Amino acid sequence: MKNYVKLFNFEMGRFLKGYLALVGITVAVQVLGVVIASRSYTNKINKYVYHEGMAIDEFLSQFGDMSMYAIIHSLWIQGPILFCISVLLIYTLLIWYRDWFGKNTFIYRLLMLPTERINIFFAKLTTIMVMVLSLVALQIMLLPVLNKVMSSLVPEAYFMNLSFKEMISGFDVLTILFPFSFSDFMIHYGLGLLAVTLLFTAILFERSFRLKGIVYGILYIALSLLIIFSPVIMIAITEKSYLYPLELFYLELILCVLVFIMSILTSRFLLNKKITV
Amino acid sequence: MGKYWKVIMIPLITMIVFITYYIHVQSNPVASAQFFLAKQSGDEKEVEHISLDTEINYTDGREMVGITNKGSIVYSNLSIYEHLKHISKNSQINRLRKKYGSFIRGKADVGRFFEKDDLLVHIDDSLNPFTDNREKHNITVSMYDLKTKEKDSFEVKLPHVDKYRWLFLVTASLNDNILKIITSNEYEEPKSHRTLTDYVVYTIDIDTKKVIDAEKVFEYTNEEISENQYSIIDFHTDKRDEFSDFIMIEERSYEDITVESEEEGAYNQQTESTAALKKYDIKANKLSDITIPKELEGYTFEHVNGDVLYFVKQAEQSIHVVGYDHSKNKITSKQTFDSFVDEYGDYRANTIFYNNKLYVTNLIDESKSIELIIEDIVTGDTIYKGKVEQKGKAPVKDYVFQNAFLNINQ
Numbered sequence: 001m002k003n004y005v006k007l008f009n010f011e012m013g014r015f016l017k018g019y020l021a022l023v024g025i026t027v028a029v030q031v032l033g034v035v036i037a038s039r040s041y042t043n044k045i046n047k048y049v050y051h052e053g054m055a056i057d058e059f060l061s062q063f064g065d066m067s068m069y070a071i072i073h074s075l076w077i078q079g080p081i082l083f084c085i086s087v088l089l090i091y092t093l094l095i096w097y098r099d100w101f102g103k104n105t106f107i108y109r110l111l112m113l114p115t116e117r118i119n120i121f122f123a124k125l126t127t128i129m130v131m132v133l134s135l136v137a138l139q140i141m142l143l144p145v146l147n148k149v150m151s152s153l154v155p156e157a158y159f160m161n162l163s164f165k166e167m168i169s170g171f172d173v174l175t176i177l178f179p180f181s182f183s184d185f186m187i188h189y190g191l192g193l194l195a196v197t198l199l200f201t202a203i204l205f206e207r208s209f210r211l212k213g214i215v216y217g218i219l220y221i222a223l224s225l226l227i228i229f230s231p232v233i234m235i236a237i238t239e240k241s242y243l244y245p246l247e248l249f250y251l252e253l254i255l256c257v258l259v260f261i262m263s264i265l266t267s268r269f270l271l272n273k274k275i276t277v
Numbered sequence: 278m279g280k281y282w283k284v285i286m287i288p289l290i291t292m293i294v295f296i297t298y299y300i301h302v303q304s305n306p307v308a309s310a311q312f313f314l315a316k317q318s319g320d321e322k323e324v325e326h327i328s329l330d331t332e333i334n335y336t337d338g339r340e341m342v343g344i345t346n347k348g349s350i351v352y353s354n355l356s357i358y359e360h361l362k363h364i365s366k367n368s369q370i371n372r373l374r375k376k377y378g379s380f381i382r383g384k385a386d387v388g389r390f391f392e393k394d395d396l397l398v399h400i401d402d403s404l405n406p407f408t409d410n411r412e413k414h415n416i417t418v419s420m421y422d423l424k425t426k427e428k429d430s431f432e433v434k435l436p437h438v439d440k441y442r443w444l445f446l447v448t449a450s451l452n453d454n455i456l457k458i459i460t461s462n463e464y465e466e467p468k469s470h471r472t473l474t475d476y477v478v479y480t481i482d483i484d485t486k487k488v489i490d491a492e493k494v495f496e497y498t499n500e501e502i503s504e505n506q507y508s509i510i511d512f513h514t515d516k517r518d519e520f521s522d523f524i525m526i527e528e529r530s531y532e533d534i535t536v537e538s539e540e541e542g543a544y545n546q547q548t549e550s551t552a553a554l555k556k557y558d559i560k561a562n563k564l565s566d567i568t569i570p571k572e573l574e575g576y577t578f579e580h581v582n583g584d585v586l587y588f589v590k591q592a593e594q595s596i597h598v599v600g601y602d603h604s605k606n607k608i609t610s611k612q613t614f615d616s617f618v619d620e621y622g623d624y625r626a627n628t629i630f631y632n633n634k635l636y637v638t639n640l641i642d643e644s645k646s647i648e649l650i651i652e653d654i655v656t657g658d659t660i661y662k663g664k665v666e667q668k669g670k671a672p673v674k675d676y677v678f679q680n681a682f683l684n685i686n687q
Contacts, residue, residue, distance in 0.1 A: 005284060012283040134287050137294035164301070169338075181356035182299045242383040245361045 003115035007123035012130070014098075015091065019131055022087060023138060026080040033076020034146045038153035041066045045158060056157055067160035068147050068167045072174075077146075081173060084135050088128065092196055095124045096203045117271040118264070121200060128196050133189070136177050143167050194256055197263045198224050204267050208274035220266070224259045228252065311669040312342065312349040314649065319661035321346060323651050326368060329638075329665065331647065331681035335673060343684075344647070344665055369518060373397065380421040380428060388417075391449050391520045395423035398520075400458060402446040416446075416458065418481065431486040435479055440464045447476070447512050450520045450559040454483040457559050459494075459524065461510075472499045474510070476526070478559065494557055494564050495526060505533040508552055515581045517631075522560050525567075525586070527578050528553040551578040551588070556603070567603050580630035580654070585609055587654060589628055591616065596626055596637060598654060612657045614650060630654070631685045644678050 012019075044063060048054040054062075064070075071077055099107040110120050143164060151159050168174040179185050202217030209216055226233075231251055235241045243251060312333075314324055329344040341352045343363075355363060365371075370385045377397050384390070388401035401417040419430040438444065441462040450457045462475045474497045480490035497510050508530040514521040530552040537543050554567040567586070569578075576588035576599065584604040590597045593616075600610035614637055616626040629636040635652040651661040667673070 005281065009281050009284045012287070016283060130284075130288050130291065133295070134291040137291040140294055140298050178298065179356070180302050180354060181359070182303075183358050184356045185295075185299070187357055239387070240383045241386055244382075244385070245365050249358065249361050 003113070004119040004122055007113075007115075007119050008126050011095070011123045011127040015095075015127065015131065018087070018091070019134075022084050022135060026084060026135070026138060027142065029080045030077055030142060030146055031149060033071055033074060034149050035153065037071045037074065037076065038066065038150050041070075041154060041158070045155065060158065065160045066150065066154045066158050068143070068150060068162050069160075071146075071150075072167060072171050078171065078173070081139065081177075088132055088135070091131075092128055092199060093203065095128065096200070096207070100207065111271075111275065117275075118268040121204075121264070121267050121271060125193075125196060125200060129189075129193060132192065139174075140178055190256065194260050194263075197260055197267075201263045201267045201270070204270040204275065208270045208276065224263065227259055228255050230255070312344045312665050312667055314344055314346045314663050315666040316346070317662040317664060319651070319659065319663075321661075323634075323661040324649070324663060326685065327649075328684040329647055329649075329681055330684055332679045334677050334679055336675045339679075346663070348668075377421055377423065380419070384419065389446060389449075390518060391451070392518060393451055393520050396451075397421045397423070398449070398451065398456070400446060400449055402444060402460070416479075418456065420483075433479075433481055433486065433488050435460075436488055436491050438462065441475070448514050448521045448524055448559075450522050451483075452522075452560055456481040456483055459557075459559065461512075473497070474499065476557075478562070492562070494562075495555070497528075507531055513578070513581050515583065523556055523558050525578070525581050526555040526557060527551055529577060548575075549577055550575050554578055554586070568606070570601065570606075570608065572608075573599060573601065579628065580633075580635075582633055582655070587630065591626060591628075596628060598635060598652075600654065610654075610657060612652070612654070614652060614659075627683075629683055629685065634660070636683060636685065638681070638683055644681075645676075647678055647681060649683075 041063075045059065048063075049056060049059050099105075099110060111117060113120075147162065147167065151161060165180065168178065176188060179188055198221050202221050205217035205220055206213035231243065231248055241248070314327070314329065316324075324346045327345065330341070331344065332339055332341050343350045343352065350363070352360070352363075367385075369390075370381065373390060373392075374381045380397065380399075384399045384401065388399055391398045391400065397420070399417075399419040401419070415432050415434050417430065417432045419428075421428050435444070441464045443463040445461045445463075447459040447461055449459065458479045458481065460477055460479065462477055464473055464475070465471070466473055475493050476495040476497070477491055477493050479488050480492075481487070482489045499509075508528050511527045511529055513525040513527060514523075528551070529549055531547055531549050533545055533547050535543050536546045551569065551573075554569055555564055556567055557564045569588075573588050576590040576597075578586060579589045580587040584602050586601045586603055588599045588601060590599075595616050596614045598610075598612045598614070599608060601607070602609045614635075616637075616639075627638050629638075633653065633655050635654050637650040637652065639646075639648050647665040649661070649663050650659060652658070653660050665678075
């Protein structure tokens, strides 16, 4: 356990600068976006209401009120989210390959450590998941703050205060990132964890068998998906479902857990017996 | 400890944020309004298994909701688990599962169940529709006798089905181990390319598991009567989930007429009425014409209860329901119910018959409110009257219900 924590701390440290950069970019761009959008809206108020004498009601019916809903669809909010997702997806591959192709072949030292090699796998997996979840948590904290910033910049008569739920309902990606029910949260991030685990195992296949390993890795992912979707495939073939919807749900849950365990065991085997530097 | 701040602080803050977020979401469940079916008079039990599925259009969005007497479910707010739980709420299947156990497994989504005392028969015609493979025109019959605990399943190949492109199970009857299945078999006439439908009774001997007879009882050509008039064939049985000893075959005609109005000018309106009615006695194998009394012209046949046939006509502000006993050639009841007026001043109503009850709603197109009246068609009593209302701290003002459906058998 201690070795795992050390490795986890080490992996977190290696990406900390990149992670903080993502946090910084997200906060800066989104706050800037809210300020610019609010300023542009208040400029409109100044032009039409204060200089041209347009009535507030007329202004509102022509331009609408200002709320987070207006900016949540813009690149100011969506851009940093999509950027963070892309960077983390790339880092899911880099977290392994940098050990082989970095300045020093760091994987030598990692594999020589007097600890179970699977701890390296768990440390990397935990790092990715913690990075993902903490960036999502950042976004959860940021949205009410952005709403406050906007409310302080736009006159009260023109500002519509939105609840958190109303804000995220405006952007589908947000409803996937932070679903309203905790059970959906577990399902979404459980599937995410499974996907990262499968990808890690495929990477280890490639690192173990090189060119052949790419094929093994693809076959491994295909086999895993086949196992997970086998009940659904059976229904599609037979056109009959012998399971009721909730039973199918529980079976899928069990299959996902089994594939996750299978992936961990396969990775352990590859790390202990097959991996080469 | 200090050098591990990253692995302590980041996960800890993340966890606190998520816990706070889900506590907040749970304590403020729905931002949108809570609609419910409020009783105005009658027995609340009548609507316990009723759901009004409708789309609510707000000024800034829309959502699909299911409204019951207890409240409303916004379908998009359901979690995956809750959604699966919700779709498992089919009372017929749940009742059959409780009674017949694993026999129901694999049969819930295909074919139909027919129940007779403690005998349950499942007829699976799912291999038939839209298949080019004529070999597949088979029907699987599965039976479970709860008393003897005997289960049986067999497949029968229907004879003379080569020309049909689609077979559809209409109903079935079971008497003395003889199963009769009525199907509507559709085909296209090669020369005229007209679509024709044969209604065929297949007689199956349960003991030998073979089709012993196949007889065409009725034939129908689907074509327009005139440019603005057409008709369709519809079937009615008195028992929805049980074997029937007869079916009513209705030819319903539709006509587009132009209505002149002082306010709106000329506009098109569609009228419907029952043009012809036949009764097929499955046990006696006899098809007979039903004479519809002249005073029921312009009415539509909607429901059958034994020998009594129920006809409906929607007048401008009311709905007329007439019971007619065809065996005695006698009108047995005449009932008139108030229709609904919508916000545009139009009278409109939708009628659904179920278990000798008439459900009258104003669920057509758009409406600011949904009202429901339940009538007992045998006694003529109004047994429930209700209206969709809002509850909660923040009722919404700008909304309209659209495309609503009444689910009686949840």
